Amino acid sequence: MSAVTARLNYETSGNNDIKDITSDVIRSVELSGIRDGIVLVFSPGSTVAITTLEYEPGLVTDLKEALERFAPMEVEYRHNQRWHDGNGHSHIRAALLGQDCSFPVIDGQMELGTWQQIILIDLDVRPRSRKVTVQIVGD
Secondary structure (H helix, E strand, O other): OEEEEEEEEEEEOOOOEEEEOHHHHHHHHHHHOOOOEEEEEEOOOOOEEEEEEOOOHHHHHHHHHHHHHHOOOOOOOHHHHHHOOOOHHHHHHHHHHOOEEEEEEEOOEEOOOOOOEEEEEEOOOOOEEEEEEEEEEEO
16 A cells, blocks of 8 residues: 655635635546545645535535625624634634545546536635645555
């Protein structure tokens, strides 16, 4: 069994900036040489999320609007009272979505649904440089 790690970097604008990172993850899997195993896609941080979505403009907008309904920006958060950074909602949203996803690798290809893309969501209130770790484990 082998493990191969790739590191990806993205510049984001914050405020629910959503990036389709599928092709970069697929390329990492292909370059790993691993034929059968699992790939983990992880982004460190408490105001960022990794998930999947059919990446099309309507759903991207729908997701942003849903996040606002679930954890509104204008609600008073104790985090903001303590740190005065205005991103309490960002932390709540990230906690609900999570920072990682994993996918099977079969015959050298990552298993994804036809309309399923891997997305990075920057939930913070300002632009950031986001890191994504892609770790492929298998044979």
